[in-house]
Amino acid sequence: MESVRIVAKASGVEFESLFDPRPDAISDTARRTLRRWMQGHLDRPHPQLGRPGPVCPFTGPAIAKRLVWVGIVDGTDIDQDRMRTVVEDMVDIFPTLAPQDGAGSALRTTMAVFPDLTDYDMIDAVHQAGKDQFVEMGLMLGQFYPGCAEGGLWNSDFRPLDAPLPMLAVRQMVGTDYPFLVSRPNHLSAYLKQFAPAVPSLVRTDIAERIAS
Numbered sequence: 001m002e003s004v005r006i007v008a009k010a011s012g013v014e015f016e017s018l019f020d021p022r023p024d025a026i027s028d029t030a031r032r033t034l035r036r037w038m039q040g041h042l043d044r045p046h047p048q049l050g051r052p053g054p055v056c057p058f059t060g061p062a063i064a065k066r067l068v069w070v071g072i073v074d075g076t077d078i079d080q081d082r083m084r085t086v087v088e089d090m091v092d093i094f095p096t097l098a099p100q101d102g103a104g105s106a107l108r109t110t111m112a113v114f115p116d117l118t119d120y121d122m123i124d125a126v127h128q129a130g131k132d133q134f135v136e137m138g139l140m141l142g143q144f145y146p147g148c149a150e151g152g153l154w155n156s157d158f159r160p161l162d163a164p165l166p167m168l169a170v171r172q173m174v175g176t177d178y179p180f181l182v183s184r185p186n187h188l189s190a191y192l193k194q195f196a197p198a199v200p201s202l203v204r205t206d207i208a209e210r211i212a213s
Helices: 029-042 059-064 080-096 103-107 121-136 175-181 185-195 201-212
Strands: 005-007 014-017 068-072 109-113 139-144 167-172
Touching (some): 029 068, 029 109, 080 121, 103 167, 121 167, 175 185
């Protein structure tokens, strides 16, 4: 039985389940490295995390349901335009992934991994440029790479985005993302639109501006 692959239209990158149960499904080094990091780090407690539980509480359930999709973008000739194209492809792919509703829908994740990339500033630049658009769509765009200095929510000395490979990840916005969005009015307004739909848009905007100011 062959694993299911999704070929991105613009970039041509192939996305497939990272946790395909077949023993021969994950043969390349990048995917093996990513699996070890997710299972051995994200899905485990950490003494510097600042709270109990695993580093990412969604990782374990997402692994169990095989809802982590990964595309490997090999090569050193990657520029920001190429990276943005891959990210835009993830926007198109994400809504097609099952399940599209219910509790499991919040566990879906797509990752674009750039194993040969050494200019990590490019990851930060593409993340920063695309974050507003993703938040408006009810999605979260995350950046990860070796040595990422972004501090943790519960302990500023913890580095949750320090990963063995440079990558950009897309997932659905969830209610617990509030602390990551409260500092910018447009992000908080998008959060309220997602989780407080009964609140009129003008009121949402006012609340967001007051809280973020």
